[in-house]
Amino acid sequence: MKKLSSILSIAFLSLLMVSCGDDDTKTSKSGGAMAANVAERVYVAPGEHDEFYAFISGGYSGNLTVYGLPSGRMLKEIPVFSQFPTSGYGYSEETKPMLNTSFGFVPWGDSHHPDISQTNGETDGRWVFINENNTPRIARISLETFETEEIIEIPHSAGNHSSSFVTENTEYVVAGTRFSVPYPQEDVAIENMKGNFKGPLTFIAVDDEGHMKIDFQLKMPGFNYDLSHPGRGDSHGWFFFTTYNTEEAHTLQEVNASQNDKDFIAAVNWKKIQEYVANGGGEEIDAEYAHNVYDHETHAATSTMMKKVLTVDPREVEGAVYFMPTPKSPHGCDVDPSGEYIVGNGKLSTDLTVHSFSKMLKAIENKEFDGEAYGIPILNFESTLAGTVKEGGLGPLHTEFDGKGNAYTTFFISSEVVKWKLGTWEVLDRQPSYYSVGHLMIPGGNSRNPEGKYLVSMNKITKDRYLPTGPELEHSAQLYDISGDKMELLLDFPTHGEPHYAAGISADKVKANSRKIYRLDENKHKYAALTEGDTKMVRNGNEVHVYMTTVRSHFSPDNLEGIKVGDKVYFHVTNLEQDFDVPHGFAMIGANTSELLIMPGQTKTVTWEPKKEGVWPFYCTDFCSALHQEMQGYVRVSGKNSNVPLKWTLDGE
Numbered sequence: 001m002k003k004l005s006s007i008l009s010i011a012f013l014s015l016l017m018v019s020c021g022d023d024d025t026k027t028s029k030s031g032g033a034m035a036a037n038v039a040e041r042v043y044v045a046p047g048e049h050d051e052f053y054a055f056i057s058g059g060y061s062g063n064l065t066v067y068g069l070p071s072g073r074m075l076k077e078i079p080v081f082s083q084f085p086t087s088g089y090g091y092s093e094e095t096k097p098m099l100n101t102s103f104g105f106v107p108w109g110d111s112h113h114p115d116i117s118q119t120n121g122e123t124d125g126r127w128v129f130i131n132e133n134n135t136p137r138i139a140r141i142s143l144e145t146f147e148t149e150e151i152i153e154i155p156h157s158a159g160n161h162s163s164s165f166v167t168e169n170t171e172y173v174v175a176g177t178r179f180s181v182p183y184p185q186e187d188v189a190i191e192n193m194k195g196n197f198k199g200p201l202t203f204i205a206v207d208d209e210g211h212m213k214i215d216f217q218l219k220m221p222g223f224n225y226d227l228s229h230p231g232r233g234d235s236h237g238w239f240f241f242t243t244y245n246t247e248e249a250h251t252l253q254e255v256n257a258s259q260n261d262k263d264f265i266a267a268v269n270w271k272k273i274q275e276y277v278a279n280g281g282g283e284e285i286d287a288e289y290a291h292n293v294y295d296h297e298t299h300a301a302t303s304t305m306m307k308k309v310l311t312v313d314p315r316e317v318e319g320a321v322y323f324m325p326t327p328k329s330p331h332g333c334d335v336d337p338s339g340e341y342i343v344g345n346g347k348l349s350t351d352l353t354v355h356s357f358s359k360m361l362k363a364i365e366n367k368e369f370d371g372e373a374y375g376i377p378i379l380n381f382e383s384t385l386a387g388t389v390k391e392g393g394l395g396p397l398h399t400e401f402d403g404k405g406n407a408y409t410t411f412f413i414s415s416e417v418v419k420w421k422l423g424t425w426e427v428l429d430r431q432p433s434y435y436s437v438g439h440l441m442i443p444g445g446n447s448r449n450p451e452g453k454y455l456v457s458m459n460k461i462t463k464d465r466y467l468p469t470g471p472e473l474e475h476s477a478q479l480y481d482i483s484g485d486k487m488e489l490l491l492d493f494p495t496h497g498e499p500h501y502a503a504g505i506s507a508d509k510v511k512a513n514s515r516k517i518y519r520l521d522e523n524k525h526k527y528a529a530l531t532e533g534d535t536k537m538v539r540n541g542n543e544v545h546v547y548m549t550t551v552r553s554h555f556s557p558d559n560l561e562g563i564k565v566g567d568k569v570y571f572h573v574t575n576l577e578q579d580f581d582v583p584h585g586f587a588m589i590g591a592n593t594s595e596l597l598i599m600p601g602q603t604k605t606v607t608w609e610p611k612k613e614g615v616w617p618f619y620c621t622d623f624c625s626a627l628h629q630e631m632q633g634y635v636r637v638s639g640k641n642s643n644v645p646l647k648w649t650l651d652g653e
């Protein structure tokens with residue numbers, strides 16, 4: 001196996017050498033009429049809207065970026081797991097609790113897999129979920145406000161990678177651990193890993209409002225759980241997880257975790273376990289994890305530390321978990337729109353292994369087992385095998401579906417997207433990607449009803465695709481038209497951070513519900529000033545609360561006195577605008593935090609600890625009107641022991 005991986009890396013290197021800089025391989029060279037035709041197909045005229053939203057993970061930016069398809073125009077970056085000075089997310093007092101964890105305040109995250117909520121197996125446009133890998137968490141983002149509304153930490157997990165995929169009615173969003181770890185955590189010798197570490201898979205129930213609650217944690221053997229997808233149709237009620245490192249190696253995994261010819265896809269009958277826990281099954285154990293919720297009425301988040309989690313031993317629930325042997329350290333685990341086929345992408349292989357759900361059920365019924373792993377039955381490989389896609393390419397990673405009986409798989413090493421037919425397993429088409437594609441996305445491609453018009457590939461290496469920008473280039477996404485027999489590459493566009501995965505949905509399902517303003521008469525923020533008459537300053541020891549408002553083009557108050565060195569000043573700024581797309585900003589000189597960007601009807605708070613006497617200005621950061629540059633004010637800061645009384649005015653009043 002050591003040999004195989006070095007062969008693969010040589011193949012990969014030589015591929016890069018051939019393709020980079022070799023102009024003949026670039027489709028952008030396709031000239032004349034063809035190029036014009038391609039341009040038309042991605043052109044969205046000024047003022048027109050795109051047909052699809054694409055929510056592309058920001059990887060190590062910790063955020064989620066929103067693009068329009070087919071134009072590839074970036075519409076928004078939504079802060080999720082990372083502080084975001086552009087809006088003040090994670091800096092304002094209201095949003096800091098969103099980034100609270102059992103490890104304290106964690107201002108950064110590594111987000112990988114967005115997934116859109118579903119109803120009856122179709123994307124419904126209510127929320128996007130996205131996982132955080134490093135400090136295991138799942139976030140829920142509202143598609144009404146395009147803001148992060150909730151983050152739940154996943155206890156006992158490490159490297160929350162096989163996440164955050166949702167079941168067909170958003171009953172659950174799942175979080176599987178990538179690293180196996182002591183469960184619960186304890187101080188043990190690393191070399192004692194084998195047989196002792198565990199791989200918890202966490203099932204988080206989602207209610208009608210979207211609120212998340214950990215229902216149970218399945219205490220699986222200590223393998224690495226890489227990716228997952230829910231069953232649908234007949235297989236609704238099951239969840240499938242790829243595993244690797246079934247060797248349970250704790251060092252030099254590039255060699256030691258590639259020893260077994262086959263790892264597993266774990267098939268989990270969550271309906272059975274749901275029933276089991278509903279009837280009092282499972283064991284409550286200690287845990288510590290944060291549950292952070294943002295409220296659009298108070299415009300503020302709260303963080304609650306949870307103390308218990310329900311753990312389930314898979315061996316206690318008869319018939320709930322099986323292993324399907326799958327060759328070569330499978331990465332992606334994808335389920336076709338009918339729910340019958342489960343595709344395992346063995347990343348060290350050239351072939352794809354496709355399991356059949358109905359054959360799996362039969363094999364379970366007939367007890368066609370090949371032994372067991374830690375008490376979990378291993379199904380016979382041939383018994384569940386639906387077929388093999390032969391020689392698709394090198395290094396398969398992920399598969400999506402077009403709803404017309406075709407599947408599309410990315411091959412990292414041979415750097416291509418390959419189209420093949422479900423059922424016959426024949427390869428129909430292949431197109432190069434530039435370069436080294438990871439995930440791909442077809443809007444609705446992880447649902448019963450994919451909208452198979454476009455495919456977006458998300459590539460790990462950019463090289464010569466754009467103007468050079470120093471040693472690092474933004475990652476590259478590519479848009480393919482998949483409406484015909486052959487895929488056609490239409491467009492390159494840069495993405496931000498690392499676009500691991502994306503979720504797409506037709507714009508019609510989202511745009512009508514998009515929020516335009518927050519209503520002032522619904523603002524329940526504790527420190528809101530809903531009219532200019534309500535503005536004031538209140539001293540409480542060395543804390544000063546400023547109730548401030550903004551409207552085009554002034555702050556009220558804009559002259560503040562009576563603040564002293566050593567005070568802690570809270571500026572609670574309410575934006576009185578009730579007009580779409582008119583935020584105001586607030587920036588205070590010397591504040592050790594970011595500005596605020598306050599949406600119409602919203603209240604946000606920034607803290608400032610003045611260090612020096614003087615008269616210090618603040619201003620609006622968002623160009624809001626012709627008199628934006630006049631939107632400013634002064635704070636007088638006096639000495640520690642001064643007797644200057646609190647005084648707040650606007651135009652002398």
Ligand code: RUQ
Nearest residue numbers: 112397438439500
């Ligand atoms: S991963 S490139 Cu983090 Cu989804 Cu496969």
Ligand code: CUA
Nearest residue numbers: 620622624628
């Ligand atoms: Cu308000 Cu600029």
